[in-house]
Amino acid sequence: MPAFNARSPIIVAMPELPEVEVTRRSFAERIAGAQVLGVRLGAPLRWPLGCRPAALVGRRVGLATRRGKYLWLPLVRAEPPGTEGVGGLLMHLGMSGSLAFTETGALAPPAKHDHFDLVTTRGVLRLTDPRRFGAVVWSPALDAPPAATLLSRLGAEPFDEALTPARFHAALQLRRTAVKTALLAGDIVVGAGNIYACEALFAAGIDPRTRCHKLSRPRAERLLACVRATLARALELGGSSLRDFRDAHGSDGAYQLEARVYGRAGLPCERCGTALRRIVQAQRSTFFCPACQKR
DNA sequence: CGGGACGCCTGTGAGC
DNA sequence: TGCTCACAGGCGTCCC
Numbered sequence: 001m002p003a004f005n006a007r008s009p010i011i012v013a014m015p016e017l018p019e020v021e022v023t024r025r026s027f028a029e030r031i032a033g034a035q036v037l038g039v040r041l042g043a044p045l046r047w048p049l050g051c052r053p054a055a056l057v058g059r060r061v062g063l064a065t066r067r068g069k070y071l072w073l074p075l076v077r078a079e080p081p082g083t084e085g086v087g088g089l090l091m092h093l094g095m096s097g098s099l100a101f102t103e104t105g106a107l108a109p110p111a112k113h114d115h116f117d118l119v120t121t122r123g124v125l126r127l128t129d130p131r132r133f134g135a136v137v138w139s140p141a142l143d144a145p146p147a148a149t150l151l152s153r154l155g156a157e158p159f160d161e162a163l164t165p166a167r168f169h170a171a172l173q174l175r176r177t178a179v180k181t182a183l184l185a186g187d188i189v190v191g192a193g194n195i196y197a198c199e200a201l202f203a204a205g206i207d208p209r210t211r212c213h214k215l216s217r218p219r220a221e222r223l224l225a226c227v228r229a230t231l232a233r234a235l236e237l238g239g240s241s242l243r244d245f246r247d248a249h250g251s252d253g254a255y256q257l258e259a260r261v262y263g264r265a266g267l268p269c270e271r272c273g274t275a276l277r278r279i280v281q282a283q284r285s286t287f288f289c290p291a292c293q294k295r
Numbered sequence: 296c297g298g299g300a301c302g303c304c305t306g307t308g309a310g311c
Numbered sequence: 312t313g314c315t316c317a318c319a320g321g322c323g324t325c326c327c
Contacts, residue, residue, distance in 0.1 A: 015321095046303075046323090069321075095320045096305080113305095131304045133321060150323085177298060185298090186322085194320065282299065284320075 015093040017158070017191035018234040020069045023093070027101035027125060028064040034120035035060055036075060042115035043132065046094065050146065051138040061120060062088070068154045068190035069093065072142055073118075073125075087140045089118070090147045094133025101125050155188040158231050163189060165221035172212040172220055179215060180208035181282045183227070191231050195262045198287045200226040202261045207293040208286045209279075214295070261287040 015023070039053035062074030074088040093099065103123040110117065116127040116136045127136060139147035155171075156163040171188045172179070182188055183197040192200055201208050203226040206219060215223070260270060265278035265287060274291040 092321085094304090094322090129304095130306065131320085133304065153323085175297085181298085184321090283301080285318095 015069065015095070015097060016193045016196060016231075016234060017069055018231055018238045020071065020093060021066055021235060022238040023099050024064050024066045024071055027099065031061050031073075031101055031120060031122055031125060032063045033061065034122035036118065036120055038119040040110065040117035040119065042110060042113075045115055045127075045129065045132050046092070046135040047137050047146075049136060049138055056118075056138070059087070062086075067151050067157070068186065070151060070154075071099075072147065074142075085140065086142075087138065088142065088147075090135070090137045090139050090142075090150060091127065092133075092135045093127075094129055094131060094135070096131040097127060097129035097134035099125060099127055153187055154190050155186055156190070158189050158191045158228055163224070165217070165224055168224045169215070169217045169220035172215050175212035177212060178208060178281055179206060179210045179212050179223070180286050182212050184282065184284065189224075189227060192227050194284050194286075195259065196227070196230050196234065198262045199260060200230040202288060202293060203230060205293055207290075207295045208281065208288050210295045261289060263287065 036056045036059045039049075039056055041049065041053065056075060058079060059075040059077050062076055064071055064073045066072070069092060071091040072088055073091065074086055077085045077087065091099070101123055104121075107124050107126070110126075111128075113130045114126055114128050115132065115134075118125040127134060137146055137150075139145070142148065142151075156167075168189065172182070175182050175188075177185075180197055180201060183192045183200070184194060186192070198208070200223065204219070204223040206215070206223055261276055264276045267276055268274065269276055269289040269292055272289065272291050274289055276287055277290050279286050279288075
């Protein structure tokens with residue numbers, strides 16, 4: 001039983017947008033410029049790779065980028081002359097995946113849940129994913145299928161300044177579903193997974209069952225600010241945990257989130273003392289304070 | 296066409 | 312103490 005007033009430390013096993021971004025930063029510059037020597041495949045992931053592993057050999061690794069929770073690793077073909085092509089790997093960590101880049105010579109042999117190794121001249125990029133919801137998919141270009149198809153459904157990046165309060169509010173006006181469900185769906189704004197969606201709605205004082213189109217402009221603006229603040233805070237924590245990880249403390253690189261509502265059903269709201277509730281929306285648990293969060 | 300249900304997969308932990 | 316089994320979740324896909 002957690003202490004009465006303590007926030008529950010939640011070990012975030014699933015990679016949310018902040019952790020994906022921290023992961024990207026951890027290897028992007030170190031692997032950029034390397035040449036692909038080979039690919040090792042383990043158990044199948046969500047989708048097949050989509051090309052022969054040998055087709056990647058000799059390609060030059062570009063700078064990894066992120067869109068939503070997807071990572072794009074450009075693999076440039078330069079030889080022979082006249083056959084230049086960008087192409088690359090679209091990667092997703094699912095809910096239990098992690099990526100680690102290990103300098104050449106220090107790599108452990110692949111274990112049970114290591115499903116993909118990109119062996120390069122600078123080291124090995126390895127995807128580990130116990131539940132195998134993750135994916136590594138070849139795409140001939142970022143703006144061609146299958147990458148473009150997968151990314152086409154994504155909403156705005158949460159920190160994109162083009163996502164103004166007015167645009168956020170306008171997008172919500174077009175929806176009749178519950179606001180929590182819309183946040184999770186990620187087609188208006190990406191990045192708020194189940195935990196962050198709950199936490200952001202609590203911070204904004206909005207009942208997760210509120211229909212999107214019922215939200216006033218000021219409340220929509222407040223929600224957007226809270227989504228951003230929640231993700232920014234997690235990004236800070238993710239960054240600090242990564243440093244801990246490098247210092248050889250954490251064993252799995254997980255970081256801790258101070259949850260005010262997530263996983264705390266029955267415990268008192270730390271703002272008003274009312275017992276927090278758990279409901280199910282779109283097959284997912286939602287945690288909220290029935291007193292602080294208004295429709 | 297919006298919106299909700301389903302299923303993939305396996306580690307975890309509650310309950311017997 | 313050991314076993315069973317529901318549950319957790321991102322998100323593409325299917326169906327109403």
